[in-house]
Amino acid sequence: xxxxTGEFVNETREMLEQIGDALLRWExxxxxxxxVGEIFRFVHTVKGSxxxxxxxxxxxxxxxxxxxxxxxxxxxRSADGRLVGALLAxxxxxxxxxxxxxxxxxxxDEATDAALIxxxxxxxxxxxxxxxxxxxxxxxxxxxxxVSVPLLEEIMTQLSDALLIRxxxxxxxxxxxxxxxxxxxxxxxxxxGMLRDSVTRTRMQPVARVLQTLPRLVRDTAALLGKQVTLxxxxxxxxxxxxxGEAIRDPLLHIVRNAIDHGIExxxxxxxxxxxxxxxxxVVATQTxxxxxxxxxxxxxxxxxxxxxxxxxxxxRFDAAKAAQLEPAAAAALVFEPGLTTADTxxxxxxxxxxxxxxxxxxxxxxxxxQLSNSPGRGLSVTxxxxxxxxxxxxxIIRVGGCRLAIPRSSLEEIVRLGGKARLEDVGGAKIxxxxxxxxxxxxxxxxxxxxxxxxxxxxxxxxxxxxxxxxAVDEVFDHEELVVRAxxxxxxxxxxxxxxxxxxxGDPVILLDPAALTALGGTTAATNESTTTVAQHRRIVSxxxxxxxxxxxxxxxxxxxxxxxLVEIAPxxxxxxxxxxxxxxxxxxxxxxxxxxxxxxxxxxxxxxLLKDGVRKIALLAExxxxxxxxxxxxxxxxGYIEALVEEFGEPAFLLSGSALLAADVTAALEEPLPVRxxxxxxx
Amino acid sequence: xxxxxxxxxxxxxxVAFPASEIDSIVDIESVTQIPLTPPHVVGxxxxxxxxxxxxxxxxxxxxxPVGPCGRAVIVVVDGHRYALRVAGVDDITQLPAVLPxxxxxxxxxxxxxxxxxxxxxxxFALLLDPAQLVAxxxxxxxxxx
Numbered sequence: 001x002x003x004x005t006g007e008f009v010n011e012t013r014e015m016l017e018q019i020g021d022a023l024l025r026w027e028x029x030x031x032x033x034x035x036v037g038e039i040f041r042f043v044h045t046v047k048g049s050x051x052x053x054x055x056x057x058x059x060x061x062x063x064x065x066x067x068x069x070x071x072x073x074x075x076x077r078s079a080d081g082r083l084v085g086a087l088l089a090x091x092x093x094x095x096x097x098x099x100x101x102x103x104x105x106x107x108x109d110e111a112t113d114a115a116l117i118x119x120x121x122x123x124x125x126x127x128x129x130x131x132x133x134x135x136x137x138x139x140x141x142x143x144x145x146x147v148s149v150p151l152l153e154e155i156m157t158q159l160s161d162a163l164l165i166r167x168x169x170x171x172x173x174x175x176x177x178x179x180x181x182x183x184x185x186x187x188x189x190x191x192x193g194m195l196r197d198s199v200t201r202t203r204m205q206p207v208a209r210v211l212q213t214l215p216r217l218v219r220d221t222a223a224l225l226g227k228q229v230t231l232x233x234x235x236x237x238x239x240x241x242x243x244x245g246e247a248i249r250d251p252l253l254h255i256v257r258n259a260i261d262h263g264i265e266x267x268x269x270x271x272x273x274x275x276x277x278x279x280x281x282x283v284v285a286t287q288t289x290x291x292x293x294x295x296x297x298x299x300x301x302x303x304x305x306x307x308x309x310x311x312x313x314x315x316x317r318f319d320a321a322k323a324a325q326l327e328p329a330a331a332a333a334l335v336f337e338p339g340l341t342t343a344d345t346x347x348x349x350x351x352x353x354x355x356x357x358x359x360x361x362x363x364x365x366x367x368x369x370x371q372l373s374n375s376p377g378r379g380l381s382v383t384x385x386x387x388x389x390x391x392x393x394x395x396x397i398i399r400v401g402g403c404r405l406a407i408p409r410s411s412l413e414e415i416v417r418l419g420g421k422a423r424l425e426d427v428g429g430a431k432i433x434x435x436x437x438x439x440x441x442x443x444x445x446x447x448x449x450x451x452x453x454x455x456x457x458x459x460x461x462x463x464x465x466x467x468x469x470x471x472x473a474v475d476e477v478f479d480h481e482e483l484v485v486r487a488x489x490x491x492x493x494x495x496x497x498x499x500x501x502x503x504x505x506x507g508d509p510v511i512l513l514d515p516a517a518l519t520a521l522g523g524t525t526a527a528t529n530e531s532t533t534t535v536a537q538h539r540r541i542v543s544x545x546x547x548x549x550x551x552x553x554x555x556x557x558x559x560x561x562x563x564x565x566x567l568v569e570i571a572p573x574x575x576x577x578x579x580x581x582x583x584x585x586x587x588x589x590x591x592x593x594x595x596x597x598x599x600x601x602x603x604x605x606x607x608x609x610x611l612l613k614d615g616v617r618k619i620a621l622l623a624e625x626x627x628x629x630x631x632x633x634x635x636x637x638x639x640x641g642y643i644e645a646l647v648e649e650f651g652e653p654a655f656l657l658s659g660s661a662l663l664a665a666d667v668t669a670a671l672e673e674p675l676p677v678r679x680x681x682x683x684x685x
Numbered sequence: 686x687x688x689x690x691x692x693x694x695x696x697x698x699x700v701a702f703p704a705s706e707i708d709s710i711v712d713i714e715s716v717t718q719i720p721l722t723p724p725h726v727v728g729x730x731x732x733x734x735x736x737x738x739x740x741x742x743x744x745x746x747x748x749x750p751v752g753p754c755g756r757a758v759i760v761v762v763d764g765h766r767y768a769l770r771v772a773g774v775d776d777i778t779q780l781p782a783v784l785p786x787x788x789x790x791x792x793x794x795x796x797x798x799x800x801x802x803x804x805x806x807x808x809f810a811l812l813l814d815p816a817q818l819v820a821x822x823x824x825x826x827x828x829x830x
Contacts, residue, residue, distance in 0.1 A: 449720035509729035
């Protein structure tokens with residue numbers, strides 16, 4: 001295929017993508033002809049190119065479509081659903097023929113062209129365009145060039161150098177008070193800034209361009225298979241290298257097709273399973289430092305692991321004994337084995353089980369990985385991670401323990417000064433930040449990085465897309481900068497705290513922290529996100545945070561963190577017991593206290609007083625130690641005495657104590673032990 | 686067949702690198718330290734607007750550090766740029782052959798990075814492999830002497 005034809009194929013493909021939305025809209029409402037002009041221009045351009053390149057079939061189709069679209073655009077003919085469908089079919093045939101120029105395969109029979117053209121209705125003759133040169137040859141000049149990536153890299157480096165020199169000049173010129181010089185510098189700054197943006201655009205594009213084809217693909221695939229699917233796309237603005245964008249397109253499309261074909265059930269099956277008839281497919285694009293993450297999740301049936309295992313055993317991949325020992329994650333990963341498919345029928349779109357192995361191979365060839373998160377009956381989430389050779393990140397420069405680091409601005413929820421509305425508490429081994437009454441797990445960045453601690457003056461609250469949050473204490477905060485981030489050497493990347501390296505505005509190297517590494521340290525687990533509609537809802541969780549603690553008899557207890565005012569270390573030896581009332585001295589006052597069991601009373605025993613209050617009543621719940629904060633998804637109601645529920649999701653079960661019951665505790669110093677519940681817990685242990 | 690080699694000094698020993706693996710020779714003026722890196726990684730530096738990972742070759746060979754700033758040899762290993770800090774850089778010379786190493790000539794902790802011996806006008810120089818230095822598993826004394 002010669003270069004001109006190659007340009008034509010690329011351009012036509014791009015144009016087809018761009019008119020995708022227009023086609024969908026028009027199909028949705030045939031009377032609304034706003035988009036007809038755009039579609040007309042498409043077929044008109046294609047027709048022109050074909051004349052120049054001698055592609056009579058495509059020219060014929062484009063000509064017919066152009067004629068009809070022209071009459072609709074000029075209001076000489078009204079559009080209805082049938083006409084729109086016929087036009088879309090012609091546009092599709094054009095697309096197929098153009099693609100086949102590149103792949104040399106799958107060329108539809110020429111005879112069927114006539115039928116498509118005839119379907120466009122009366123007044124259109126199925127006559128082939130004459131193959132001799134048309135009277136008015138359309139000039140088709142290519143306006144793209146091919147440039148080697150190393151050359152673009154050089155340009156980028158030279159430009160960075162220019163920016164640094166500009167900064168040096170700016171500092172000197174500020175000293176000299178010369179208006180003419182200052183004006184010239186301002187113009188230079190502006191021009192160099194635009195130059196940098198332009199050069200960046202040669203390398204990067206918003207991921208939206210890659211995701212552009214998804215709505216049409218989802219619509220067509222769902223229709224073909226009789227499924228109902230809603231598509232959500234989040235993160236359209238994430239920027240990725242153009243090369244990566246092209247490379248990731250096919251694996252992405254394949255995963256999406258799979259999700260609709262194998263994942264999402266038919267409306268009847270879904271209703272029978274208690275799900276809404278319309279399935280949801282969500283594509284989320286995120287970027288951390290030098291990696292892009294594309295997560296494709298559906299609420300379908302997930303991977304049927306037992307059937308996969310059975311298939312694998314039947315094919316002789318391994319014997320039944322080994323199969324029985326497979327962990328669920330490993331069983332789901334069998335979907336990557338070539339040749340295995342649990343589909344009973346091979347559908348027109350997903351082929352013969354040659355799918356996921358090729359996807360994984362292609363992604364790995366890019367230096368990326370494919371991960372699965374399978375919930376049989378509830379859905380599947382496929383995550384593609386791929387490295388970016390470079391990315392632009394807006395980052396905040398911070399100082400901690402004498403070291404300057406950068407943190408991506410997208411992960412910063414807020415910055416607060418310590419003291420006043422925000423404080424750090426280190427009680428019973430758990431580090432907790434309290435910001436306007438909200439409890440957030442905290443980490444000492446200096447400790448985590450092995451740095452000598454500085455003077456922590458500010459608290460950064462960091463959140464990651466998986467819903468985790470943590471608070472990080474730092475010494476100082478500087479400016480935001482736009483950093484061109486690149487991958488670090490493996491020796492620097494080894495600990496997993498950093499996601500890239502860059503040069504700051506002064507030309508000094510700066511390393512970028514990975515927020516996910518920080519929130520993972522913090523220790524809260526994310527609750528599942530129930531909401532399905534907006535980006536804002538995707539980021540924020542509405543679930544309950546509870547404080548886990550250890551009672552003196554060794555049992556795990558929990559209270560809702562909204563009720564916790566603060567945590568204070570106490571020495572039980574100082575407790576005062578008056579008949580059956582217990583008091584503990586807290587900050588110079590005597591506070592009424594309760595405990596789940598009697599306290600171990602050795603003279604230097606330490607304990608924690610969890611001060612609970614509801615705005616009116618106050619009580620101190622005494623515990624041996626505090627474990628930390630977690631977000632609770634579900635609990636088993638108990639409702640005996642002070643034990644409201646049993647929380648089972650964090651390893652060892654914990655008894656959630658009823659805050660209101662505790663606060664109402666009047667005369668009891670030790671709470672009654674509901675025996676049946678305790679016996680159950682012992683059996684389970 | 687002759688090849689070019691860069692001669693340098695390190696821990697009172699003459700060393701050499703294959704010239705074909707060297708990008709350039711620079712003077713590192715300032716290094717930004719990075720937390721949580723292995724001891725032979727001194728930090729990051731900027732050389733002509735490109736970031737290099739600075740390696741103290743002496744530390745990689747279990748010797749006393751040459752320090753972060755000074756003359757360095759820039760190499761590219763697996764697509765990443767490194768600055769190998771040495772005590773000094775001497776010359777580029779053309780030599781006919783790389784000789785096998787005689788055990789007695791090389792300290793134990795250097796052996797993992799040594800890829801040959803060179804005879805430079807009667808004087809011995811140890812040929813080092815940049816990729817090994819960068820990865821750096823300094824040999825433990827348990828290697829048979």
